Amino acid sequence: MTGTIGSTVLGYPRIGPNRELKRALEKYWSAETDEADLRDVARKLRVDSWHALHNAGLDSVPGNTFSYYDQVLDTAVTVGAVPHRYRELGLNPLDTYFAMARGVESTPPLEMTKWFDTNYHYLVPEIGPDTAFSLSDRTAVEQFRESAELGITTRPVLVGPLTFLLLSKPDDDAPDGFRPLDRIDDLVDVYAALLAELRRAGAEWVQLDEPAFAADRTQAELDALRETYRQLGGLSERPKLLVAGYFGDLGDALKILISSPVDGVAVDLVTDPATVGALPTLTGLLDKTLVAGLVDGRNIWRTDLDKALATAAKLLGSAGELAVGTSCSLLHVPYDVEPEDIDPQVKSWLAFATQKVREVVTLGRALREGRDAVATDLAVARAAITDRATADRVRDSDVRSRVAALRPENSRRAEYPVRRDAQAAALALPPLPTTTIGSFPQTTDVRKARAQLRRGSIDEATYRRRMREEIERVIRLQEDLGLDVLVHGEPERGDMVQYFSEYLEGFASTHHGWVQSYGSRCVRPPILFGDVSRPEPMTVDWTTYAQGLTSKPVKGMLTGPVTILAWSFVRDDQPLGDTAQQVALAIRDEVRDLEAAGIRVVQVDEPALRELLPLRAARQQEYLDWAVESFRLATSGVTDGTQIHTHLCYSEFGDVIDAIVALDADVTSIEAARSRMEVLRDLSDVGYAKGIGPGVYDIHSPRVPESSEITELLRAALEAVPAERLWVNPDCGLKTRGYTEVGHALRNMLAATTRARATL
Numbered sequence: 001m002t003g004t005i006g007s008t009v010l011g012y013p014r015i016g017p018n019r020e021l022k023r024a025l026e027k028y029w030s031a032e033t034d035e036a037d038l039r040d041v042a043r044k045l046r047v048d049s050w051h052a053l054h055n056a057g058l059d060s061v062p063g064n065t066f067s068y069y070d071q072v073l074d075t076a077v078t079v080g081a082v083p084h085r086y087r088e089l090g091l092n093p094l095d096t097y098f099a100m101a102r103g104v105e106s107t108p109p110l111e112m113t114k115w116f117d118t119n120y121h122y123l124v125p126e127i128g129p130d131t132a133f134s135l136s137d138r139t140a141v142e143q144f145r146e147s148a149e150l151g152i153t154t155r156p157v158l159v160g161p162l163t164f165l166l167l168s169k170p171d172d173d174a175p176d177g178f179r180p181l182d183r184i185d186d187l188v189d190v191y192a193a194l195l196a197e198l199r200r201a202g203a204e205w206v207q208l209d210e211p212a213f214a215a216d217r218t219q220a221e222l223d224a225l226r227e228t229y230r231q232l233g234g235l236s237e238r239p240k241l242l243v244a245g246y247f248g249d250l251g252d253a254l255k256i257l258i259s260s261p262v263d264g265v266a267v268d269l270v271t272d273p274a275t276v277g278a279l280p281t282l283t284g285l286l287d288k289t290l291v292a293g294l295v296d297g298r299n300i301w302r303t304d305l306d307k308a309l310a311t312a313a314k315l316l317g318s319a320g321e322l323a324v325g326t327s328c329s330l331l332h333v334p335y336d337v338e339p340e341d342i343d344p345q346v347k348s349w350l351a352f353a354t355q356k357v358r359e360v361v362t363l364g365r366a367l368r369e370g371r372d373a374v375a376t377d378l379a380v381a382r383a384a385i386t387d388r389a390t391a392d393r394v395r396d397s398d399v400r401s402r403v404a405a406l407r408p409e410n411s412r413r414a415e416y417p418v419r420r421d422a423q424a425a426a427l428a429l430p431p432l433p434t435t436t437i438g439s440f441p442q443t444t445d446v447r448k449a450r451a452q453l454r455r456g457s458i459d460e461a462t463y464r465r466r467m468r469e470e471i472e473r474v475i476r477l478q479e480d481l482g483l484d485v486l487v488h489g490e491p492e493r494g495d496m497v498q499y500f501s502e503y504l505e506g507f508a509s510t511h512h513g514w515v516q517s518y519g520s521r522c523v524r525p526p527i528l529f530g531d532v533s534r535p536e537p538m539t540v541d542w543t544t545y546a547q548g549l550t551s552k553p554v555k556g557m558l559t560g561p562v563t564i565l566a567w568s569f570v571r572d573d574q575p576l577g578d579t580a581q582q583v584a585l586a587i588r589d590e591v592r593d594l595e596a597a598g599i600r601v602v603q604v605d606e607p608a609l610r611e612l613l614p615l616r617a618a619r620q621q622e623y624l625d626w627a628v629e630s631f632r633l634a635t636s637g638v639t640d641g642t643q644i645h646t647h648l649c650y651s652e653f654g655d656v657i658d659a660i661v662a663l664d665a666d667v668t669s670i671e672a673a674r675s676r677m678e679v680l681r682d683l684s685d686v687g688y689a690k691g692i693g694p695g696v697y698d699i700h701s702p703r704v705p706e707s708s709e710i711t712e713l714l715r716a717a718l719e720a721v722p723a724e725r726l727w728v729n730p731d732c733g734l735k736t737r738g739y740t741e742v743g744h745a746l747r748n749m750l751a752a753t754t755r756a757r758a759t760l
C-alpha cells in the first residue's frame with residue numbers, strides 16, 4: 001500500500017497506560033533517577049505504542065507523537081526558538097528543555113495556555129525579529145529511524161509552521177506591531193530542511209498539524225497558509241505532506257489547502273459534519289488523499305460505524321484516496337476502557353484510544369473490502385449504539401418534566417439594589433470585606449485520609465472525624481486572621497468536578513482514565529452519560545459543620561454547570577446546552593438546601609466559562625447564551641438576602657466580558673494580581689456594578705506578597721471601583737500551597753486591608 005494512508009489516527013497518548021512517563025519524569029526532576037533512566041522509559045513507551053498501533057492493523061502509524069512535556073515546546077526546540085534566558089543557564093539540552101517547561105529558581109518557565117478548546121495546555125513559544133531559526137534538534141528524524149528499525153514506517157507528526165507561529169507570542173525585544181507570523185519565511189526554511197532529512201531517512205509521509213485554521217483567521221493569515229504550502233509542496237526533496245486541520249471546520253483554509261501542492265488533507269468530520277457536503281465540490285481533491293476524521297478523537301463514546309460508513313459513502317469518488325482517521329489526535333482520551341470496572345452497560349457504550357484504533361481499522365476494511373468483511377464488528381457496534389439510544393438510565397422522565405416546566409423567571413433574581421440592601425442587612429459586613437476563594441492547603445494528612453477511605457482502610461466515621469478536624473483548623477485560622485466571610489476549606493475534594501460527579505446521577509467515573517493536562521499532570525474526567533439529577537445533598541453537612549463553629553458567615557462552595565461540563569466527558573446525544581440545564585438544576589437544589597440550612601453566602605465557581613467558547617466567533621453567542629442561562633438557573637432559586645458569589649480563573653476576558661456581567665452574581669472574584677487590576681476598568685466599561693473581588697495576590701507562586709504590595713494594588717483597585725463594592729481576596733484557591741506561606745500571605749492581605757479601610 002505504498003503511497004496511500006488507508007487507515008490511521010492523527011496522534012496517540014504518550015503518558016503511558018499506567019502513567020509511566022509521569023512517574024519517570026517526576027523521579028528525574030527530583031534527581032532520584034538520571035537521564036538514561038528517563039530515556040529508557042520514554043523509548044519503551046514509544047516502542048509499545050508503535051507496536052500496538054501497527055499490530056491493531058492501522059495502515060499508517062503516526063510517529064513523533066511522543067513528547068517529554070509538550071509538542072509545541074518540542075517544535076520550538078526543533079526550530080531553535082529557545083529564548084536567551086534559558087540558553088544562558090548553561091544546562092544540557094534536556095534540562096534546558098525542562099527549564100523552559102517548568103522554570104528554574106532564577107528563571108520562570110514559558111507561559112502556558114490551553115490548546116484550542118481542549119483541556120490540554122501547551123507552552124507558548126516566544127518569537128522576535130531576532131529569533132535565530134535553525135534546525136536545532138533532530139528528535140523527529142531519530143524517532144523515525146527508531147520505528148523503522150522495528151520494521152514500522154511511521155508518519156512523523158509535526159506542529160505545522162503556521163499554527164506554531166500563530167500560537168507563539170512576541171518576545172520581550174519585539175517592537176510594537178511585530179507578529180510572530182512575520183517570521184514565516186525563515187521558519188519555512190527550517191521546515192524544508194527537516195522535511196528533507198526525514199525524506200532521506202525514508203519517511204514516506206509527514207503530517208503537519210494546522211488546527212489554528214479551525215478558528216477565524218485574517219486574510220493575511222490565509223494568504224500565509226497558501227504561500228507556505230505552495231513553498232513546502234514545491235520542495236524537490238520531501239516526503240508526502242498530509243496537512244491536518246481539526247477541532248472544527250477549516251472554512252476558507254480548506255479550499256486553499258486543496259488547491260495547494262500538498263498530497264493529503266485530514267478533516268474533522270465529527271466536530272464539523274457539514275464539511276462532508278463541501279468536499280465533493282472541491283475538484284482539486286481528486287489527486288489527493290483525504291483523511292476523513294470519522295472517529296471522535298476527543299470524546300469517549302463508541303462510534304456509530306454505520307453512520308460513519310454512510311458519511312464515507314458520500315465522499316467516495318471525491319478524492320484520489322479516501323482514508324479513514326480520527327477527528328484529531330487521541331491524546332485527549334484515556335488509553336483503554338478494558339480495565340475499567342464501570343457498570344457493564346455503560347462500559348459497552350465507550351471507546352477509549354485502544355478501542356478507537358480498532359474502530360478506524362474496521363472502517364478502513366469496510367471501505368476497502370466491503371461491509372461483509374467486518375460484519376461482526378459492525379453488528380456489535382450497532383447493538384451497543386441501539387442499546388445506548390434506548391437505555392432507561394439515559395433518560396429520566398422526572399428530570400425531563402422538570403426541564404420542560406422551567407419558566408424564564410426561574411433564572412431571574414430581584415433587581416440588584418434590592419438584593420444588595422437585603423444582603424447588607426443580613427450580613428453586616430465591613431467595607432472592603434475579606435474572603436478567600438474556597439480551598440485551603442491540602443495537607444498530606446488530608447490527601448491520605450481521602451485515599452484511605454477510597455481503599456477502604458479507614459471507615460466513614462473515621463474519615464468524617466479527620467475532615468471535621470481539618471475544617472475546624474481552617475475556621476480557627478480564618479478567625480485568628482480576622483477574615484470576614486469564611487470557607488470550610490474543601491478538604492474533602494480531590495477535584496472540584498470529580499467530587500460532585502460522584503454524588504450526581506448520570507455520571508460514571510473511571511479508575512485509570514487519565515488524560516494528560518500538561519507535562520506530568522493528568523486529569524481523570526468523569527463521564528456524563530445520562531440525565532443528571534441530585535439524589536441527596538452534596539456539601540450541606542460539611543458547610544453547616546463549619547458554620548456551627550463560627551458566628552461569621554461561612555460561604556458554601558459549589559462548582560458551576562459549565563465547569564462541570566468542561567472538565568467531564570459529556571454525552572454527545574443531545575446539545576450541550578440541554579445537558580447544562582440539567583446540571584444547573586442539580587446545583588440549584590444544592591444552593592437551596594444550603595440556604596435552608598442557614599448558609600447566607602454561596603459561591604458557584606465557573607473557572608472554565610471561557611474554555612468551552614467555540615473557536616469561531618459566529619458560534620460564540622449561542623454558547624454564551626446557554627452558559628449564562630445555566631449559571632442563572634443554578635443560582636436564582638434563593639431569596640434576595642442570600643449572597644451569590646462566583647469565581648473566574650483568568651484575567652483576560654475579552655470575548656466573555658459581557659457574559660460575566662450577565663451572570664448576575666452579587667460578587668465576582670477574578671484573577672487580577674498579575675495584570676495589576678486592569679480587569680476592573682474593563683468590567684466597569686461594560687457596566688458591571690456589583691461586588692467585585694480582584695485577586696490581590698498570585699497564588700500560583702509560593703512567594704509571600706508584602707503587605708505594601710497589596711496596599712498598592714488595593715489603592716489601584718479603589719481608583720476603579722468604589723469601596724462599597726470592592727472585596728479583598730487572593731487570586732484563586734489555596735489548595736496547592738502550604739499552610740506557612742498561606743498564613744503569612746493572608747496576614748499581609750488583612751494588614752493591607754486594615755490600612756486601606758483607615759483611608760476611606
Ligand code: GLN
Nearest residue numbers: 437438439605607649733
Ligand atoms: N473553589 C475552588 C478552590 O478554591 C476554585 C478553584 C478554581 O478556581 N479553579 O480551589
Ligand code: ZN
Nearest residue numbers: 607649732733
Ligand atoms: Zn480560580
